[in-house]
Amino acid sequence: xxxxxxxxxxxxxxxxxxxxxxxxxxxxxxxxxxxxxxxxxxxxxxxxxxxxxxxxxxxxxxxxxxxxxxxxxxxxxxxxxxxxxxxxxxxxxxxxxxxxxxxxxxxxxxxxxxxxxxxxxxxxxxxxxxxxxxxxxxxxxxxxxxxxxxxxxxxxxxxxxxxxxxxxxxxxxxxxxxxxxxxxxxxxxxxxxxxxxxxxxxxxxxxxxxxxxxxxxxxx
Amino acid sequence: xxxxxxxxxxxxxxxxxxxxxxxxxxxxxxxxxxxxxxxxxxxxxxxxxxxxxxxxxxxxxxxxxxxxxxxxxxxxxxxxxxxxxxxxxxxxxxxxxxxxxxxxxxxxxxxxxxxxxxxxxxxxxxxxxxxxxxxxxx
Numbered sequence: 001x002x003x004x005x006x007x008x009x010x011x012x013x014x015x016x017x018x019x020x021x022x023x024x025x026x027x028x029x030x031x032x033x034x035x036x037x038x039x040x041x042x043x044x045x046x047x048x049x050x051x052x053x054x055x056x057x058x059x060x061x062x063x064x065x066x067x068x069x070x071x072x073x074x075x076x077x078x079x080x081x082x083x084x085x086x087x088x089x090x091x092x093x094x095x096x097x098x099x100x101x102x103x104x105x106x107x108x109x110x111x112x113x114x115x116x117x118x119x120x121x122x123x124x125x126x127x128x129x130x131x132x133x134x135x136x137x138x139x140x141x142x143x144x145x146x147x148x149x150x151x152x153x154x155x156x157x158x159x160x161x162x163x164x165x166x167x168x169x170x171x172x173x174x175x176x177x178x179x180x181x182x183x184x185x186x187x188x189x190x191x192x193x194x195x196x197x198x199x200x201x202x203x204x205x206x207x208x209x210x211x212x213x214x215x216x217x218x219x220x
Numbered sequence: 221x222x223x224x225x226x227x228x229x230x231x232x233x234x235x236x237x238x239x240x241x242x243x244x245x246x247x248x249x250x251x252x253x254x255x256x257x258x259x260x261x262x263x264x265x266x267x268x269x270x271x272x273x274x275x276x277x278x279x280x281x282x283x284x285x286x287x288x289x290x291x292x293x294x295x296x297x298x299x300x301x302x303x304x305x306x307x308x309x310x311x312x313x314x315x316x317x318x319x320x321x322x323x324x325x326x327x328x329x330x331x332x333x334x335x336x337x338x339x340x341x342x343x344x345x346x347x348x349x350x351x352x353x354x355x356x357x358x
Binding site for chain 2: 053054059060063064067068069071072075076081084085088089092093096150155158159162163166177180181182209212213216
């Protein structure tokens, strides 16, 4: 009887199977002893080596280690929770398949974020989101000696305004700012992640900050 | 190009640095892990495949040995006899089952069952990849 129900309604079987796997994964994630023993002591390279040697918990550890960073980048890019979760998930699935070809000497985080950024670019193409808006006119930001209107803002006000205005930046600018400041990456790591020359990364970050500054000054 | 006010630029940079990460849902990692294909590397799969094959072959050999022992001990004849003469089982059930129990090679049966179960578990693990891809597509 149960077999015929499963045959007639495969979606029920799939739902049960998926729920079971999620419950198992949650249980694995909640293993404090295992987490304590593995996470702080093993480097990314060691976890990758263990994963390649067939230990399924090693990649789970990497997922736990980098979910926040990957989600931070994908969310800042898409500004959509569901899309960011999908892209984060897809990033790890691609990494799973690509890890056997990865050079063990390369740091993992820029590599994962590179996959995430590439997926974000694909998403932007599919949804016709413009990666970069009109470039900020550098001349408009050339110094004058007048009193800066932002000077009068308190640190807290400035921080809140920066957060609000960041969302108005084009996706690529939000991404370079996120990588640099939120993920604390070097220019070299950013270049790897964005697949851009080092100087282009510097230019993009400079333009992103200029555009942000422009937006901040618009309200004054 | 330099901003016209260095201190404001510095404050904007500090504000960007202080900006917290956007936190994902608490169970996102668990959901991602659940959707990973649970196979490991090719080397691992090869080892798993070889062990599965060995377990299956050993299980078959033990099953053959069990059948042989059942036949040699007269258990099969006894079963056949009980099937044709059910009145004996009805009249002397304890004696009938005791005779059957004596004719069964329990150790071999237990060993065979264990090895076949192990082979089944290994097959389940070996096919996990295909099952996860099926679920992922769904």
